[in-house]
Amino acid sequence: MSLLSVLPKCTFPVGLRSVTVLTAALSLLPISALAETTSIRFQLDWRFEGPAAPFLMAAEKGYFAEEGLNVQIDSGSGSAGAINRVASGAYEMGFGDLNALVEFLAENPNGPGIQGVYIVYDGTPAAVFARKDRGIESPADLVGKTIAAPAFDTGYRAWGVFAAANELEHDAVEWQNVDPTLRETLLTRGDVDAITGFYFTSLLNLEERGMSEDDLTILPFPEYGVPLYGNAIIASESFAEANPEAVQGFLRAFNRALGETIADPEAAIEYVKNRDGLINVAMETRRLKLALDSVVDTPDAREHGVGGVDEGRLIEAIQLVADAYDLPSVPSPDQVFNSSYLPSQEERRLFPAEGE
Template sequence: MKKTMLSVIGAALIGSTGLASAEELNLQLNWTAGGDHAPIYYALQEGWYDEAGVELTVRQGSGSGAAATALDVGQTEIAIIDTPTALQFLARGSKFTGVMVAYNDNAAGLYWRRSSGIETIKDIAGRSIGAPAFDATRQMWVPAARALGVDPESVNWVNLQPTGKVAALQSGAVDVTTHFYSVHFIYEDIFGDDLGFALLRDHGMNTYSLAYYVADSVIKGKEEAVRNFVQTTQRAFAFCLETPDPCSQALSSAVSMRQSDAARQLEYAARVMPGVGNDLPLGSWNMDRIKADYTVVREAYDLGEFDATTKFTNDFIDESIAYPGM
């Protein structure tokens, strides 16, 4: 905790000096704004990016694949991407680099109704799973299924709109659906004791999840701005994980979300962001995990040899910023 508070003070002092002129940077979210983006909106509201000399523009997203594509073709400078998706792009030659972790643990889960006859994850064999074609869990289904002890070919995938998952599960149109843990409370509220759930992290599929990636050309041309962005974002995450209420309020105000929903999304996201057993500075990568993650992705997509650690860096991280309580 002491390290976190000292870091916040230090960042504020550095930011107060500012730069001669603000450097513009644009960020594309992985999806429409939710609880895990609250630190960004709080830092914007409080002027922390401005103080650090960064004029940040935030764009809503439509999936990690879309965010990675936008970053790859120069439509954005920074993007939040699910790391297994990013690794696919990087192995095929995309020119961007991971600079900060948002979710240290895999936040993806599978949801079902117990009344449908599914008691444990093994019972999904022969059932239907509803999700968009670009859904993160669907994209990584082969290694995920193996980790779960399920034959990957034993389920039938059904295409759904991203906003149609809960309704499809309610109606019985699908037996199972997928979602990130940040919206777990919605399923709890709707299904109550009938809810069945499996977090991939807890079943042997614990790849890094959402993280911040920056185009290599931007790192080269705006290195100081990237460093200021990363360290300001670290500062915001440290604050919001420890003091969530003002951050959920900032998110609610910025994107017209009910404050209660914003608060609960941040609460649930915070349960998987720091990572089980993780003692690294906030947002830092463990390169051994990157290697292991690429092994999983490589096998899933029949990719070639690639030293994934060359496309991830802790160089922009302020190592004095710790997760609250660490």
């Protein structure tokens, strides 16, 4: 039955008939169908890989649209780039390393406000990958060894935090700053003793080059005393203040898609493939599962739900980053993260609590 068929039969002047009927028909539509759509340009931190699945799912399945949003998702070239593009106004929201956000805010105290609004990686993905045949089994065995990493790598930049947490001197190792495309190759060839990199990136790169987990000692930073957060959804402060319902809607849609991604990673990867048909589906499925298992499914996320922060931990993490990066100032927790846009804690309980 059409909308017009349920309207009462009335006689209107010819000039008013179409307008009156249209007005009456529109009055029967849901309010959401008449609401104005808000456009959001969203900048990822990297290419369309496994961890991008929940963003792409929320777009393709219409979860953003149901919230009255028209979301454009673009691939990126690193967290710093994503943060700078949101700061410049080229994008309203993005996805990037919270530690890089702390750095940006410290170096631009009078610049545009940018805030984390949803923690996706509850721990930093940074890890040390070391050759077992060099006698490395623990952090203490790194003393005197050579580690390779790009100068912008989180593991390299936050080495001081890892070293202090494991009772190592800051200069206990020798660093080689290398191009990211050479990092894993140098370790595979034995030119260096260890590297740092994102767990779910460097492990797959090393396996592609012939190394297996049995050949490696892997030291994930969160498991060795480093309390830093990882990647978060970030938003322009001015955009969020002017459009709070849009930011809330974005996070609801993402949270919904993240829950479905956790429940069925294989199905979620299809949304990445739909965006980039050239991906290796098996590899990106594994990358997604590694990311979920290592930095999304954490004790904190199980106890308190995903997305939020512990204030005490956030304060500690900001200070640790300020010290390790030698920042000119220390941003306040309120500058770095705003929890007011988050879905309810109950909605964010995507994992069973420990013991359940």
